[in-house]
Structures are given as C-alpha cells and as structure tokens.
Amino acid sequence: MNVTFKDVAKLANVSTQTVSRVTNGSLSVAPETREKVNAAIKQLGYIPNKGAQLLGRAKSKTIGLVTIGILLQGASLINDGIRKQAKKLGYGTSLSVVAEHSFDKITAAVDDLKAQRVEFIIMNIPLSKEEAELLVAQYLHIQFVFIDVPPDSRVNAVSGANYNGAKAAAKLMLSLCRKRLLVITGPHGSSASELRLQGWLDVLKEDGDSKIIHQCEGDWQAGSGYMCTRQALSDGRDIDGVLVASDQMALGVLRALNEFNLTVPQQVSVIGFDDTADSAYFTPPLTTIKQDFLTIGERAVSLAFSVADKATKAYQHESIVTELIERKSTQAYRPPQANEQQINTLLKQIKKLLTE
Secondary structure, three states, rough: OOOOOHHHHHHOOOOOHHHHHHHHOOOOOOOOHHHHEEEEEEOOOOOOOOHHHHHHHHOEEEEEEEEEOOOOOOHHHHHHHHHHHHHOOEEEEEEEEEOOOOHHHHHOOOOOHHOOOEEEEEEEOOOOOHHHHHHHHOOOOOOOEEEEEOOOOOOOOEEEEEHHHHHHHHHHHHOOOEEEEEEEEOOOOOOHHHHHEEEHHHHHHHOOOOOEEEEEEEOOOOOHHHHHHHHHOOOOOOOEEEOOOOHHHHHHHHHHHHHHOOOOOOOOEEEEOOOOOHHHHHHOOEEOOOOOOOHHHHHHHHHHHHOOOOOOOOOOOOEOOEEEEEEOOOOOOOOOOOOHHHHHHHHHHHHHHHHH
C-alpha cells in the first residue's frame, strides 16, 4: 500500500499542508515541527509526489550552518565569518542551533537544512571522529566542512592552530618562572579543548620544576572559570599561574582570584585563549592567544566550494595560525619582600581563625 500525505500527517500529528511545506523546503515551519514530519517520513518510507519536480528545480543558494550556542563569542564570530563569505559568493545562510550535544539532534538539524535543498553545510559544533565521518557517509550529496573535529578525521575541516597556540601560552608561563599551575580546559569532547590541553602538557613535561597543581573542566563560559578557581583555592591549592582554554572562562578566573585577595599578575599570572574583543578591557587586560575567528569562518566556506569543484576525494584540513598577545595579566615571578611575607602569613592565620 502506498504511503500518502495523510499517513505522514497523522503520524506526525500535523496538517497535510504542513507536510507539504516541509517536503517543499518551506522556511515557514518551526524546527520542532519539521523534525517531527521528517521523522514520520523516514519511519513510513514516504516518497513525496513532487520529488521529480524538486529534482528539476535550481539548487538552493543557501549555505547551511549547524552551530553550538551563539552566546559563545568564538562560535558567534566564526558564524559571522561564514555569513560574510557566503554573501560574497552570492549565498545566504540558514542557521540551526544545537544547544546540547546529541547526535540525534545534530542529524535532525542536518535533515532540516537538507529539506531546504542546501548543498553545503558548515558544522561549527564539536564532533568525534566517528560522528563526523558518519555524517559524511550518511549524507552523500551534501558537502560538509567541520570546525571542531579530531585532526585524524577523514573529513574536510578548518580550525585554529589550537595545539601551537597552547604551547606558546605554556612557554610564556614557564619563562615567567611560574611553577604551580591551575589548568582549566574546555568541555570534554571538544577537539579544540583537547589540543590546547595537550599543547600545555607537552611544554610542561620539558620543565621538571613546574607542575599542574589542579586541573578542572569548564564549559567555555565565565561561570565555569570562576567556580573552578574558587574550588581550587578553597581546597588550599597554592598556585602562581593559571592556563585557561578561553577568554570567557578567564574572566571568571580573574574574579575568583580577586575575591581571594590574590593580585594579578604579581601573585598569579593568567593566560587565556581566543583574544575576544573584551579581553583587552579585563582588569587587568588579559594576556591571551589570538584566534582569527572570522578567517576560520571564511575559509570554511571557501573550502566547501573548493572541494566541491574537484574530483579528488582527498580530505583537507586547514589550520589558521594563532598569535600570542601579551598584556598585563602576566609578569615574571618576583619573590615577596620580608614585610609582604609577614603580611601574607598573618592573613593566612586570620583566615584560619575565622574558619575554625
């Protein structure tokens, strides 16, 4: 028995008009509704009657973009680069935000964009090697470019030079004779975070005197940097340097250090990552690793078009150079003078008395 519009509408609990809009790629359907209709179509194996007409239409002049939360400054800037480059090429962009990592939600977002007949999709969201390669295999007629995937993934990708940038940050910290470090990574599952951590660790291994006093996983946002630092200091961790995987988390670090009466950079040096626009106006201005987010977005679009025009199936990975930006949140370690040592000792004694 042939599956009809009515069968799909009944299963998805929508009108037949809604099913028609979804199958015709209309943008006037809510993402949740589109997801239900596509799921019903997939479950029933429905083939739209207008399939031949759709195949005959001109290809979409839209680039799809699946992204993590747009409140994250780095992701937002990359998205801006994607939109600007798409516009230069005469394309619009269609955005789908996936707030929490779920492969089902990611594929639903891709299905939503596919219904709009896009040829190119930029994935500005952390994915494992297996997830990225599965998407490419599952959607053979879509040209994907990924922003945050492991370097050995067999997909096309563009990213910042996370590993090299992190090494530059760690080398600066060691040159300042900072030996007791707090390390705050990004979320597990992000290749950018993992590469930054590996860059820090590889440099620190070369110096026998330095060690990581405490390591904590953040979520890229200021609140996680604040809580990680507060927890480390509340546990009595004696630190003189903090390596942070993003500037937003570094903002939280600076507040926590201030609340514990630790001066930056005299007592604790702090180095962030990203060089977001606000980092130059932190108190003190933040030393950080600059990423060119706009270029990452622009190159992702250019790569999608470039590989689509080539017959080769070889995958390309582009790495956009990073740069160390030194500001006032870092300085060389200076041993405290005798009176400073006495004051610090008294403060610790007072704090101990107050907590007893």
